[in-house]
Each structure stands twice: as C-alpha cells, then as structure tokens.
Amino acid sequence: MTTKRTLLIGGAILACQLAFAGMASAATYDSSSDKHLNVNVPLVSAPKLGTGALTFQLQQSIYSNVINPTGVDYEYYYIWLSVNGDPVLAVDPYKVGF
Numbered sequence: 076m077t078t079k080r081t082l083l084i085g086g087a088i089l090a091c092q093l094a095f096a097g098m099a100s101a102a103t104y105d106s107s108s109d110k111h112l113n114v115n116v117p118l119v120s121a122p123k124l125g126t127g128a129l130t131f132q133l134q135q136s137i138y139s140n141v142i143n144p145t146g147v148d149y150e151y152y153y154i155w156l157s158v159n160g161d162p163v164l165a166v167d168p169y170k171v172g173f
Contacts, residue, residue: 103151104135104151105152106152106153110152110154110155111154113159114156114158115158124163127157127161127164127165128165130164131153131165134153138151151167152168153167
C-alpha cells in the first residue's frame with residue numbers, strides 16, 4: 076500500500092510539473108506592436124527619472140509571476156509615453172477578452 080501511494084504522489088507531482096512547464100510561456104510580449112507617443116514640452120532641462128523603464132519592468136514582473144502561471148495565452152504590447160524623447164511611462168492597455 077505504501078509503494079502504491081508513493082507512486083501515485085510521484086505521478087501527481089510529475090503531472091503538475093509538466094502542466095506548469097507548458098504554461099511558462101503563455102503570454103508573449105510583441106515589441107513590434109508597441110505604440111509610441113511623444114510630447115514635446117519646451118523646458119530648459121527636464122530630469123531623467125527612468126520611470127518608463129520602471130513601469131515596463133514592473134508590468135513584466137507581473138506577467139512573469141502572476142499571469143503566465145495561469146496559462147492565459149495571448150500577445151501583448153505597450154504604449155510608451157515620452158516627454159521630449161525621454162520615456163516616462165509604459166502602459167499595457169487593457170484588452171477585453173484574450
């Protein structure tokens with residue numbers, strides 16, 4: 076009885092690993108579909124804050140840790156907002172349905 080239970084638990088663990096490994100690449104980022112909006116504001120000097128890269132990395136980590144393990148399969152892109160050529164915001168627009 077113990078050997079049968081061990082094999083059953085081992086088989087269940089193996090099945091779960093295979094299922095989650097297949098979900099690891101569910102959502103894919105398509106940078107060729109990115110949209111870019113640039114606003115030119117006549118300023119003497121604007122500080123480079125790096126918020127564009129920060130918001131991009133934050134959303135990418137959400138995809139890696141939250142969305143991908145669910146197995147949802149779709150392509151996504153970003154809308155980049157730049158001020159005087161400096162990216163200040165990256166937004167993945169909301170999509171109805173996947």
